[in-house]
Amino acid sequence: MATCRFEREIAIAAPRDRVFAELSEPARFLGLQPLLTEVREVPAAAGVRAFEAVERVPLLGRIAVRNHLRVELTPLPEQDRIAFTTRAPLGIELVGAFGIHAEEAATRVRESVRIHCPLVLRRFVEREAIRAQQALLANLKRRLEAPLG
16 A cells, blocks of 8 residues: 655635635535536545545546545534545545635635555546546635636
């Protein structure tokens, strides 16, 4: 098994509470995370939001595989973070958190991710995870900075 880590950060011109609420709601990940095609919330322990999701992972150009995920979000407002764990087939696991901090004119979101997967899949999983998470943060910024109405 292999382990790798990455971090991404973005400033969003939106109130901290709105950013926190957006990333705490499973259904809101549709349209944020570009690989996701389905999200269904499932029962979870107290303080945890869990969902099952389907993502469409491109393999060779137009060929893609439907991948079933289990995701747990743990909103921790007193720590200004939302922890998450994503489990995928083939022993792939992503563990991380969104740190969400109010600044003068914006909210800074820092995402830290640790990937644990079979060594043979490491480069592919890391590349796709980084692409998906960069898109998630860009889509979050676009969504929350869009004019209301």
